[in-house]
Amino acid sequence: MADNNPYPGENNTGHVWDDNLRELTNPPPRWWMLAFWASVIWWAVYGVLYPMWPVGHESNKGVMGWTQMDEYKKGVDEVEAVRAEFETQIKGMSAADILAAPGLSQYAVASAKVLFGDNCAACHGGGGQGGPGYPVLADDDWLYGGGIDTIQQTISMGRKGIMTAHGKILSDAEIGSLAKAIEAGDPTSDPNFTQKGCIACHGMDGKGMAVLGSANLTDGIYRFSPAEGESLLDSIVYTIKYGVNDATEPKSREAVMPAFGERLSDDDIKKLAVYVHKFGGGQ
Amino acid sequence: MSGNDSTATQQSVVDDLYAESVHWHLNTGEETIHAKRMGGYWRKIKWLSAAVWIIFFIGPYFQWGERQAILFDIPNRQFHILGITVLPQDFWMLSLTLLFFALLLAVATALAGRVYCGFFCFQTVWTDVFTWLEDRLEGPPQKRRKLDEAPMSFSKARIKLTKHFLWLVVSVLTGISFVAWFYDAFDLWRDLFTIQASPVAYGTIALFTAGTYVLAGYMREQACFWLCPYARIQGVMIDKTTVVPAYDFHRGEPRGRIKKGQPEEERTTGDCVDCKMCIAVCPTGVDIRHGQQEGCIMCALCIDACDEVMEKVGRPTGLIRYESYESLETNTKPKPLYKRPRVWIYTAIMSLAVLGIVYGLTSLAPLELKAIHDRQPLFVLQSDGSIQNKYTLKILNKLTEDIPVTISAEGPEGLIMVDEQLVTTARHGKVTPRTVFLRVQKELLTAETIPVKFTVKGELDGQQLQGSRNSVFIGPKR
Incomplete structure (x- = not known):
């Protein structure tokens, strides 16, 4: 930086580098300054309307009273309102009737997808493909029958079949x-x-x-x-x-379908029954 | 020493730059450009090219059959262009359309400079209309400057209010016309006046009104100088062979005023009489005699102004004319268009884009099918010894009516489709999903993966419609 301004009378700031590069005080375009001040005002107004400034360990409430939780709850209410129409119908119907009604069965499938993922997929796989030790739900081979009512009963009451160990009985x-x-x-x-x-x-x-x-x-x-x-x-x-589930034989295969009657509501079980039935093996 | 020489050269180059920068008076918005309006050849061309925008205002009111001829129906995700309905699935054609226009901009700019800026850009056209209104109400530039400086009076207020009112009318019409492309135009007017239009419609109109009013009323050339990226992009597309409005400095310099009574043969100055008419008519306030520069939108109005002056003083016209810098500097004829590879490459890409769009529009099928093979499980063994595969078929119906459709499948020998006779209603303008199960006896399978083809068939007014999709049938490892 030079002590004596080598370019007197020019609108420079006195900052000069490499002998002749210098910083001038030309103004930014007016529209740019207007936009700049407008965004400052926007920021200030936003901070009054919405939570923005730190107040202790919290933030200011904002005069609009907006919170993320409220917005989330409103969103959930909106979804529930759409679902309510179907859910009230499902309440009064049997799983077989739901299966027979095209609109409702479509809703049941869409809505039970999450239920299946949460409660059933761990053993039966995401698409009912089963796994070693766990039965396939997508085929038409059923131990207890593949009718919609039987499936509903299986989900709500659970199943535990027994086959005696024959190791000591047969050669x-x-x-x-x-x-x-x-x-x-x-x-x-x-x-x-x-x-x-x-x-x-x-x-x-x-x-x-x-x-x-x-x-x-x-x-x-x-x-x-x-x-x-x-x-x-x-x-x-x-x-x-x-054998299977033979209490006297420690090496017996274990095969228990837990009862979901107490964990899930009747309506959820009906929807799940429709979902499983529609995997492709329902009878 | 050579080192000192080069430092000195560098020094002088930088000093030249600074010296020149004094010339470049940059208007950052503190000065309002009051351009003089003159008639002429290019002025007429400019009005004609600006008239393209009339389509923007009246386009939405044309009908095609039962509905608006061109309607971008965003809530229903449908885009109606005359008899064609384009769904989001066909949007690859939009990319081709954008590519076409991007290349059109490139080719036009490479050949004739910022044609878009000078003649077609909405910023230029709307500013032109706004300043035309200003000119009619407030008079020519000197009068306008005087009026701006004059103290407030009844007549000043009347003129200014009328002007701003008219500007707002144009702005509001611009906003409504824009929204009318996305909203049934006649319904829009009815809903606007009965306060039933959607908040989005009101919001969009408000934004466009404010945008038009501020950009065309106040920002004007400032938008071209500091806001618009296309101004800069087009600037770099120009080369020395591009034909642009240019000042013939060989002929013009040294410029000088006409001396009274001096015979023409004794004249020592060039043809430029330094009347500054070219600056006076320039809507962005630049001096074309400095050569090509960022502020020049190449509207060619300075050509009209200069020609008129040249005719008056009895010198040949064309001191400012459409000419390439190469031919100006070397005094040669410009290279013919077909000898420039850029023209060929741009034209080739544009033709490909057009071919793609034409192909797309002519092959739009009313029924489309997508097949998604279930992955978990890929297949299941059924108790009758057959292998079953599950598919989700998505039937897209682009028609305006629901139609009943059936699905069939072709594939390996012994292929059975469960519920083949089932009729599905394909909802119009929507995708209807349907689950399909295919079965083949295990011993009939010849490979782990066998191709299958799904076909959807429907009928409307006796016309057979169909769409198909290839997928695979998967069985156990062999």
Whole structure:
């Protein structure tokens, strides 16, 4: 910076660099200044109308009384108002009636998507695809039946089927022979199936009984799909040997569908039943 | 030493810059430009080009069949252009349209400078109309300056109020006309007067009114100088071969006043008589004789002014004329258009954009189908031994009526579609979703992934409509 201004009479600020570069006091465009002051006024007015300034650990309330929570609640109320129309109809209807009404079933599916994600997807997968140890909901093979009312009952009351562990009752050879027949989809071809009493639960034809929740052994769909690295045959052998939910056998397979009747409202369960029914396997 | 020489050269270059900067009187808004209005060839062209904007005002009132010919129906996400309805799904055509106009701007600017700024830009046109009103009410520039300086009186107030009233009328009409492209025009007028129009409509009209009034009434050339990005962008698109309104300095310099009684052959000065008419008529207040500059919107009004003066003093016209700087400097003919690669490249891109739009508009199908294959699970085994896939089909109906449609699927041998005979109502102007299940017996599957094709069919007034979409059928690993 030079002590003596080398450019006297010019509108410079006296700041000069490299001998001749200097800062001038030219004004910014007028419109720019107007816009600048307008935005300052905007800022001040905004601070009066809305929460903006720190007051202690809080902020000023703002004369409009606006809060984020209020806006959120208003938004929720708006959504609830739209939903109310459908929800009141659902209240007085059975799950079967909801399923039969096109508009309502569409609403039920849209609304139950979140419910399913929150309550069911952990075991049954986001699209009802099931997983090792957990049944597929998207197919038409049901232990207890795939009618809408049965599905509703399953959700609200839960299910816990029992199969006795046969490891101590049958010999390894008998179990192996039965498992092979089941893998081939033709359990009745093995005389053991009838002689050893399998038919008591799985039926004369091996197709299971919905009343008991016993599995259909002829359709190639398995309640317990093989674990990673396990062959289907080994998986069948394991089920026969250790049973399902057999309290006397520590290695028994566990298969419990919890009851959701107390956790979810009746209306939510009806919507879920419609949702599950529409996965593609409902009957 | 050479080092000192170069420092000295640098010093002198910077000093020249500063010296020149004194010339550039920058008007940052403190001075109102009162341009003189003169007739002439380019003035007529300017009115004709400005008349393009009449479409903006009257366009919304044209009808096509039952509805407005051009209506951008934002609440319903539908865009009606004559007989064509464009939905957001077809918006790729908008990008092509924007590309076309961007290139049109580029090619026009490369060839003839800021044609858009000078003749078509709304800022130029509205300012022209506003200053025309001012000229009619307050008189020519000297009178206007005098009126501005005069103390307030009854007649001054009357003139000023009339002017601002007329400006506001134009501004409000501008706002309403803009909104009318997005809102049924006749309904808009009715709703405006019965105070039933939506707050968005009132808000938009208010913004446009304020914008027009401030920009055309007060900001004027300031918007071109300091606000508008296109002014700067077009500035850099110009090169030395671009034909622009230019002052022929070979002919004009040294400029000098006409000396009374001096015979023409004894004249030592150039053709420019330094009458400053070119500055007086300039709507942005620049001096074209300084050469191309940012403030010049290339409206060519200085050409009219100079030609008129040249005719009066008996010298040839065209001292200021459309000419490229290359031909001015070298006194040569400009390069023909077809020898400039820019022209070819721009034209090629523009033609591609137009072809794309034409293709898009002619192939707009009234029914469109999208197929989304369910991912969780990809497939399920059914108890009858078949593999089932789930799809969500989205049926887009661009017609103005709901129509019943059926869905069919073609694919591998033994393909069964569940509920094939089911009729779905495709809602007009909307996407109707439908879930579809396909089944194939496991042993009939030949590959993990097999192509399938969905077709949606409908009928309207005896006309068969259909749309299709390819997807895949997925089975277990083989």
